Amino acid sequence: MMTETISLGSSAEDLEDRESRLHAAIDVCDPAPLLMSLVHATGDTTLLDEFAPRLTISEPGNHYRTGTRPTTPPGQYPDDVVADIRARAHELLTPDADDRLGVPDPELFLRMATVATSERVDEEFVPILREQAGFVLSERCVPVTRKPTPEFSVIVIGAGIVGINAAIKLGEAGFTYRVFEARDEIGGTWSRNTYPGAAVDTPSHYYSYSFELNPGWSKYYPTGTEYQKYLKGVVDTYGIAENISFRTRVQSARWLDDQHVWEVTVESADGTREVHRAKAVVTALGMLNSPNIPDVEGMHTFGGTIVHTAEWDENLDLTGKRVVVLGTGCTSVQVVASIVDRVESLDVVVRSPHWIVPEKAVVNEVPDGEKWALAHLPRYHEWFRLRSYWFASDNLYVMPRIDPEWAKTHFSASPANEMVLQTALNHLHANFPDRPDLVEKLTPDFRPYSKRIIKDPGFYAALTRDHVTLHRASFREVTPEGVITTEGEFVPADVIVLATGFKLEFTTSIDVVGTGGRTLAEQWKGGDDPRAYLGIQVSGFPNLFVTAGPNSAPNHGAGHNILSEEHVHYIVECLQYLVENGHEAMDVRQDVLEQYNRKVDEALDKTVWVHPGAETNGYYRNSEGRAVVPCPWRLVDYWTLLRAPNPEHFEFSDPAPADGREGPS
Incomplete structure (x- = not known):
């Protein structure tokens, strides 16, 4: 084992002051990510072997999943183990920083994640954890050999958490885009909900973009005001405000079959109407607006x-x-x-x-020492975020699912x-x-x-x-x-x-007209029975991407932020596929959409969302009792489905040849 003192990078702060801050942080910060930070700072992976059998904890995700009662209070480690980790950190860390380890390779990452969570972490979780914890950016899957032309433009409707993300990622991928926002500021839900006590009920260190971590959260669950401030900071950091048209409401979107473009009519606050054209439309309206x-x-x-x-x-x-x-x-x-x-x-x-x-x-505030650790200790923030995600995600997948034998004799659905x-x-x-x-x-x-x-x-x-x-x-x-x-x-x-x-509104507040003049509202029975492929695409509406669409919400855990990143990633991959292959439009096949939704309904039929008592669950179900909001899959499964489009599931339209006839698909 390495025992040398480790330097932790440079800073303008006075060294004595930084030493004081470092040791104060060590005494209050979470011991699991602190141990991971030690591994990063020292490069000494034997620390994992030393502490793996000792760093045990009774976490909510563990006993909820197994149905067993915890032997120690949730969230607590053995005192002697915590003391040993802190002592080692006091010994090895000094206030001018370096990350010797860097981003762990998948095999090492799996070992570290297992120790950091004190739980079994299967290999299938490694890609999503590396991304969602902030170690790596979302990895492009469709080859990028051709850049989109300025004519291949995209319209985004809404500047909330999804719309902001879409603007950032579309811009980074080289697409020309314009965001239309009906309100006079960004933020969506968090600009609208300013009532006393408004707050996020997902942990703040996870309920944020994986590519834009924030070590300065004042509380473990942020207020609406603070979250809105975070989103405004993201907009400023990425300089996307110039591409957002505020106080501009989208009235309608009509697909022009002969030209393979969307014609979008918008109305500004003074009543002026304009018509814009784009190859693709992304609705980032959420489902709960009116x-x-x-x-x-x-x-x-x-x-x-x-x-x-x-x-x-x-x-x-x-x-x-x-x-x-x-x-x-x-x-x-x-x-x-x-x-x-x-x-x-x-x-x-x-x-x-x-x-x-x-x-x-x-209601707890984040101690100053924890904030300092998040901002300064090598990879402490990423591991802290990974744990926040882990214990609020697929560990909870079993919660709404019915155990038929148990449910025969119990009010609850399962152990x-x-x-x-x-x-x-x-x-x-x-x-x-x-x-x-x-x-x-x-x-x-x-x-x-x-x-x-x-x-x-x-x-x-x-x-x-x-x-x-x-x-x-x-x-x-x-x-x-x-x-x-x-x-x-x-x-x-x-x-x-x-x-x-x-x-509950899935885009039907806007007059969306697809091929053959059919409206989205008609196809979704006035919005009462929305169905989409992957919760995003609808047959007959080429190049329309409905984010936070039907049966896409992660109702068993996590938050809207992961849905935002999943959907935006998939959209960029779809658009890049069109560019790479010279197509102008993609339309999901009707049989594929129907088959996907049959699987959705079959999976949801095993949950409390559609069984006795669920009729009181408000907006989760439609008038006929079908669950239209929850996603039936684990987060890791849904994330994996959205890595790249499956070309076999689509019909493609190509540019018309010189004689005006449409080319082959």
Whole structure:
């Protein structure tokens, strides 16, 4: 084993100050990525053999997956092992830095990932982990021997997390592009949701682009404001703002069969309309955009203020007000926990409660020492991110899946599903030991994961306050003075907060017309039955790429960021394939689309999303009970499917020859 002192690079900081920061960081940072950082700094891989049998931990992903109860508290390592790693770091690391190891080769990476997670990591996970942890950029799969011409242009609709990513990657691949954004700023969800307490419920060190890591997150789960700041920083770093047309709404997109182009009509804020043409269109609208405003009698008569969380008025002062909140999803619990100390009274009206689990890190700030480690220790950030991803991804794949034998005699779907159920029930009973009425009102009647699992930001604690009342009901009527619930109870109010989510829309808010004049809305039955190949492409709509489309959401784990990167990577690969092979357009075959969706439905039929109780799961299912949102595959499987297009699944259009006739495909 190497025992020499290792230098860690240069810095303008005073050496003594940096030494102090280094040792303070070692004392607080996560021991697993710290060990990996030691391996990088020293190049000494025998550290892996030394600590592999000792660095054991009971992680949520482990006992959830196996259905066994942990023998030690989740998230804790043996104290003596932690002390040994820290002592070794104090001994070997000095404050001017170097990464001797570099990016580990796949074999070594697999060894390191196994030690870093204290779990078995199979070889199939190595490519996705190397990319998603930030060790390598997304690797191009289609050969790049020809550059796209300026005429091969792309229109991107929306400048949220997917649209920003698309702009960056299209530009890097040499494609001419233009982004149209209806709002006056980037950010999508995070420019729209500015309600009190708005925050991301995926760990901040993972919920970000793998190619643009941020060591400066203030919390382990970022606020909406901080995440929006991150996205703006990305836009500035890559200089894409000049290619974004703000306050410009796309009205329609029509495919011109004879010219193999999309004709896109946009309208600016002053009502001016323009028509643009592009070889391809990428919709980056997400699926939840239009606020879901409940149709309640008397809403227009209310004498106070009614506000939807997606249309928050920054000037609204809730201090000393009587506030009624409708809803109990992720948004509602964040609002309630955030405003409880400001209001005179708070009434929370709950139609269907969610399963809520404890998560201390939701409100925890990142210590300065951890930030320093993320910014300065060799590869510490990448390994920290890898662990954030690992324990929130395919470890959780089993959660919504039904074990038929178990489900015959249990309310839960499987032993793993039972663990989530018990965790949520224990949290519920622990918060309301003397309030069986609240326990009853807050106990869902469906299996865990039928709806999104919520991490408690202080919602249960807020409900114990004397000035807070929970109603298991909905709104029957709104009067000038308040609300009458479906239980017949009158609740006086000054402010009504609608935390009622969004309407589910997969691009159908835009008039999209494909070959033969058929609209996307018609093909998807008004948006109620959307079906796409890989969740991205639809037969009859050449060169149209619907990001975050039907059955693409990673509902068992991870976050929208991985979906963004998967879809954008696939789109660039498709466009490059067209360029390389001299094609102008690609259209997925109808039989391929149908076969893919049969497999999707078969896989989803084994999940809680389509079984008894799932009818209460809100936007996951359509009017006929089909699950249209969740992706049925593991993240690693879906990521692998999207590495490159399969030419056999498409019909291609080539440029017309000189005589005007269309060329062969």
